[in-house]
Amino acid sequence: MKDPNCEQVETLLQFYIEGSLSKQLSNAIEFHLNICSECRNKYRQMALANNVNKSDIKQYEAENGELKNSELDHFTKNLSAYIDNELGDNDNFRIRKIAIINQEARKELQDILAFRQILQDSFNKTKSKLKKDYSEDTINNLAFEGKRQYSSKIYYLFLSALSITTVIIITLIFGIN
Amino acid sequence: MGSQKIQYKKLNIEKLIELAQQDDLKALEELIKIEQKNVFATFAYLSNKKEDVSDLTQEALLRIAKNIKTLKNPKNFKSWANQIVTHLYYDELRKNLRKPNTISIDSETEENGDLMLKNLLQDKKCKPNEKCLALEIEEIIRAGINSLPEPFKIVIVLRELQGLSYEEIANTTKSSLGTVKSRIARARTKLQQSLKNYI
Numbered sequence: 001m002k003d004p005n006c007e008q009v010e011t012l013l014q015f016y017i018e019g020s021l022s023k024q025l026s027n028a029i030e031f032h033l034n035i036c037s038e039c040r041n042k043y044r045q046m047a048l049a050n051n052v053n054k055s056d057i058k059q060y061e062a063e064n065g066e067l068k069n070s071e072l073d074h075f076t077k078n079l080s081a082y083i084d085n086e087l088g089d090n091d092n093f094r095i096r097k098i099a100i101i102n103q104e105a106r107k108e109l110q111d112i113l114a115f116r117q118i119l120q121d122s123f124n125k126t127k128s129k130l131k132k133d134y135s136e137d138t139i140n141n142l143a144f145e146g147k148r149q150y151s152s153k154i155y156y157l158f159l160s161a162l163s164i165t166t167v168i169i170i171t172l173i174f175g176i177n
Numbered sequence: 178m179g180s181q182k183i184q185y186k187k188l189n190i191e192k193l194i195e196l197a198q199q200d201d202l203k204a205l206e207e208l209i210k211i212e213q214k215n216v217f218a219t220f221a222y223l224s225n226k227k228e229d230v231s232d233l234t235q236e237a238l239l240r241i242a243k244n245i246k247t248l249k250n251p252k253n254f255k256s257w258a259n260q261i262v263t264h265l266y267y268d269e270l271r272k273n274l275r276k277p278n279t280i281s282i283d284s285e286t287e288e289n290g291d292l293m294l295k296n297l298l299q300d301k302k303c304k305p306n307e308k309c310l311a312l313e314i315e316e317i318i319r320a321g322i323n324s325l326p327e328p329f330k331i332v333i334v335l336r337e338l339q340g341l342s343y344e345e346i347a348n349t350t351k352s353s354l355g356t357v358k359s360r361i362a363r364a365r366t367k368l369q370q371s372l373k374n375y376i
Contacts, residue, residue, distance in 0.1 A: 077362070079362070080358075080361055080362035080365050080366075081343070081358050081361070081362065084336065084343065084361070086342070086343045086358065111369070112365065112369070115365070115368070115369050116337065118314065118318070119318060119337050119338075119368075120337065121314075122314060122315045122318040122319075123218055123222075123337065123338045125313075125315045126217075126218040126221050126222070126315060126319075127214040127215070127217070127218045128214075130213065130214050130217045130218070132231070133210065133213070134209060134213045134217075134234060134235055134238050135206045135207070135209040135210040135213065135238075136206065137235060138206070138209045138235070138238045138239050138242050139202055139205065139206050139209070139242070141235075141239050142202075142205075142239065142242050142243060143202075145243070
């Protein structure tokens, strides 16, 4: 059997963790995880999340019956930053955990993601609607401004030369007198 | 000439910036070609008046072209260009504030904006809980974003349209990271609420 590459391993990781792969495939993945640190990291993260799935949820439910309000508050407050990937590992973990446990929270997460998709589609549509090409005008305006600056420089140079000459002439006249 | 043009098209944005900084106008032109869609879309969602979008786009692109040499690291182009766009937008807001008969940018606009959105939806005979066929979703989103109070509008556009990080947005809008985070969250909630019946 050909050794699987990283991409294939990643696709199969979830099944590997669940133990639903054939012995042969499972061995191949185990072999790959031994030699590839990147996939090994992914495996660890996924295994961790799966752990949350099972043991932690059970424990959580047993302890609390339902979610603590503070956890739900944290979820609502940080959901937006979560989808922007702007939270630290610890907060990410808390959000994910609640999304798994609580149906309403999960719906909120799905809604915000769907809404973002609508925004993105809308933005892309607007971008594609631009018919005018501004590039030539921009370069022309730039050249025009450059010329204007250049001619104003010459103008000032001329003015100062003129005033210096005037001063010299006046001094000469008064000097002679 | 033709083959040269193709070469510029093949260059990545960082290389184009590098060349543009060495006075290569062809590279600069190509860079503007790439960036103009972003700038145009940004103003399309930010500007209260549709007729201003083209002028603002042209002006922002000119400022980008004129100041390209001041960009130190080509990797920061996106955030740098958005700073120019944002400054221009703020300038424009200030100008409009001085003119009478324009909608103010203060917190009062929240009501004005909502009204604008409602008017737009009513004009097109859109009813809540029905997909609004007379209007394109894009137009509804635009009205929705436009109806947001000023600080929320800019952060949501910089985040969702331009894909800037919270830190970059904080730098661009001269606010703290925490402020950016809560503004984006509130902008999303507000938008979601005001549009949920129509899309």
